[in-house]
Amino acid sequence: MNKPNSKKATLAGTKRALHDMMQQDGLTFPTTPDDVERIEAETDDSRLPTPDVNAFRQFLHGAPAAQPTAASKILPFANAALADDLALAARNGGEIDPEIRKRMDEHRAAAEAKAKKKK
Numbered sequence: 001m002n003k004p005n006s007k008k009a010t011l012a013g014t015k016r017a018l019h020d021m022m023q024q025d026g027l028t029f030p031t032t033p034d035d036v037e038r039i040e041a042e043t044d045d046s047r048l049p050t051p052d053v054n055a056f057r058q059f060l061h062g063a064p065a066a067q068p069t070a071a072s073k074i075l076p077f078a079n080a081a082l083a084d085d086l087a088l089a090a091r092n093g094g095e096i097d098p099e100i101r102k103r104m105d106e107h108r109a110a111a112e113a114k115a116k117k118k119k
Helices: 011-024 033-042 053-060 080-090 098-118
Strands: none
Touching: none
């Protein structure tokens, strides 16, 4: 039979254990220069969005938050040839077999028809 843990937990010890567990899961904010260096070394920030510093500056001066603009999910290409080239580039140059192309065209037509009905 296991003996109960006779060691009393302190608040500081509990906080440290919680911090260590959260740090392992990547959930803590850095509190020391070593934490900052560790996080910077582990983080790939090349794909993170750049913050809108102008919006933040306006927020600091009490300006109301700008409402995001509503955009259609279907964006037409200016040139059909460009659409095919961009689609190929998105797939790293892979070709689309005719059956998949047919299904894509059907889905696109259905989405366009649905968008027209909403207007």
